[in-house]
Amino acid sequence: MIQYIFRRLLQGLPLLFIISLVLFVLMDNIGDPLATMGGRSVTRAADRQRLSRQLGLDQPILVRYVYWLIGNDWAKVDLDGDGVAETPGTRRGVLRGDFGTSLVVRGKPAIDVIAERIPNTLLLMVAAEVVIIAGALFMGIYSALHQYSFIDHAVTTISFIFYSMPIFFIALVSIYIFAVNFKAWGLPSLPANGMFDPTVGKTPAQVFLHMILPVVSIALISFAGYSRYIRSTMLEVQSQDYIRTAKSKGLGQRQILFGHALKNASLPIVTVVGLDLPLLLAGAVVTERIFAWPGMGRLFLDHVERVDVAVVMGILMITAVAVVVFQIITDIVYAWLDPRIRLK
């Protein structure tokens, strides 16, 4: 098993290298980070020239990629613009754990900028994922066991209504109903956005309260996909010979459901969940923006707008690594669920 994991990780390295190269080239073509620098006016041309030199943006793309990958502490850079590279570089490169310095949060290591957001994103996304999977499992199994019942039809209809709505619509409508209107009507209301009420402080209870609307919004649009998938795999498994055998042996409904049907139906579900889990790290761009949740999705959006290569590349590479790792984990879970599968 360890040999298998090690080999898969080694196989992932060239993939990550190619991904990093492609992303770096793409990033180079999405705009000039010094054009306005987030300001209302165009950056003065003399300042653009100076900053371009000081920040190393005047170098050819290949040189910048090499500096990003292995650092520039072996080279010298021209800070004062006299044409002579006299100052030793300070970057150590991604391969030595230095993702560079953010162009937006000036002077702050990109990895620190990213690390600050990861707990917030995981909190929101793991909570949403748990709600989605728990709800989808319950409703998927119920619908499969009560196929074409009223509740099966009702849940299907409602979940597809939400599935067909854009997340920003659900998010804004929920804010207006539960935060603005409930407050205006004198009913107990939920907070519109943010993570806590400043007059109370950032307590777990406050964070939980502020998570309700974003978690429910994410869950509502994702629920249909999961529940319908679980329903169909459960229906397929229920018609298998071994379920009929289990029934004929006189096993109870509960034992058949959880001991045989669900375990066998789990393999494709694990694939879907396994592919989704690494993306939890990337956050929910629209939801985090509307609910002012300080997660990775917002970070990505804010920094891609400013062409902050260090931070954006950091987020993308962390996500890419997570995808590779979770694929390996998914394979391991396969073997655990189905002993017939052997990892070689």
Add this chain to the structure above:
Amino acid sequence: MSKLRQLWPLVVLLSLMVSACSPAVTPTTAPQPTALPAAAQPTAVPAQPTAAPVEPTAPPKAADRKVATFIWTQEFDTLNHFYSNKWFAQITDQIWNAWAWEFDDKNEPFPVLVKELPSVTNGGISTDGKVITMKLRDGITWSDGKPITAADFVFTYEMVTSPKNAVASTYPYDQIESVKAPDPQTVVVTFKEPFAPWQATLWHSVLPQHILQPVFDKDGTIDNAEWNHKPTVGAGPYVFKEWESGSFARFVARDDYWGGRPKIDEIFIKFVPDDASQTAAMKAGEGDLGTFPPLTDVPSLKDAGVNVVIARSGFNEGMFFNLGDKGHPALRDLRVRQAIALAFDRPALNQKLLLGLTQPPIGFWDALPAFNDPAVKVYPFDPEQAKQLLDEAGWKDSNGDGVRDKDGKELVLRYLTTNREIRQDAQAVAQQQLAEVGIKVELQALDSDILFGTFADNGPVSTGNYDLAQWSDAPQFPDPDREYWLCSEIPSAEKPAGTNSTFLCDKDLDALFKLQTTQVNVSERQDTFKKITKEFYDKIYWLGLWQDPDYWLVGKRLKDVTLSGVTPLYSIDQWDLQP
């Protein structure tokens, strides 16, 4: 055991919740005074500290603390003013730091760190306009109790101009020959040439030497100084407490502030990037101050009791004509530019698209009435006269395709702007109205990073690959100077850093622009600018579409709020919060 295993999602969630909440932020009492009370100085404006010594005020009990929530739709990128171009970073200065002088709700300057504004009459400005001498206010201190001295100003100048520091802009410090401190209370700034816009551009905050000098000595730069993100020492009425990326920043009242303790105990800035979400939060009473709402939300915000305050900041949305060789030749004919001005119904655009909240600006210097010639006004909407002017200029529809032409060249103009929605709406209106007088307009909406790409990167504006372009800009407000109308600023392969992207080169105007930068006598400078604005009006070198002021949302609880277009939060220590 198996039951315990089933609880893992709960355990993970709880762990994440605890980690996301850490360090726990709970309301705190304001910090204790760290220095003896300072004697505030008399000033020229009532909003300033009084002459009486300021006694440290006891912080209120936790339950009585007044916490105002400001909603910023963009997060500041740094709190070191010199490292940011962002408006949201710059307007935060007045909370925790101070400029040498700031500007009130009429955009008039008043002294803050200095005793009085330098002028020729008080000897603060030399007769040749090159030397500015500032006397610092007595008893001003940083929030850690250390005195603010002339050495801090010299240090600030040295840091901004050091090639080891990648500051956002070295302007106007790169126009300075020297900054000296003959004594701890006196700063002498000597410019290389007479520099009239000093008041609007100099000393937008000062750096604390005693904090940053050791960093510079150790690292060789202050680019990575912790103070840039955690400026626990400042010169303003509040003290920085905490900044959590993407979420919030907190500033608590400074008990020993030399201008008197602020009435509000804590300023809590929440970063809410979505405009609609900001509107909802303001309506729900979760925000006390907001900015730039979608204009369509203004009526419902007013209905909800939110006050919408407009502050002129010098910005105007306008149409820039490419008068260079790469622009359409028709635009070099004054009659064609006049026809465009007459054919585009800008008053209706302001009424319908901007809900009547703005007017078409009379010119680039619309927000500075004292600098405008009285004859300058908005061109009326008169498509018939526009057609007549185009006929006179020889642009007629000879081939019957609905588009005017001359000498075989069609009057088809490339009209560029950024992808901001309201700009694209305005483009569409212009396209329709200009088509009615026989001018065809091809629209392009580009990302601002691409529209304003450099000459080297073949940016369309920098290289002149456009005919009409639209964006919002301002002079060095509240100073009227703007360097990019000079002939010498026209970009070229030899001068790729040139900023004159309209390629305008009018020798008479050039002389007037150069003259005004040297005029330290205000009325003489105003007279020069009256000539400039008249030239711009007569020759239509720029066409104003709408005033682009700052929009503020002031919640019901916030009292005594006055806002400036330059230093918006200049009077924040006077604001109050009522339940």
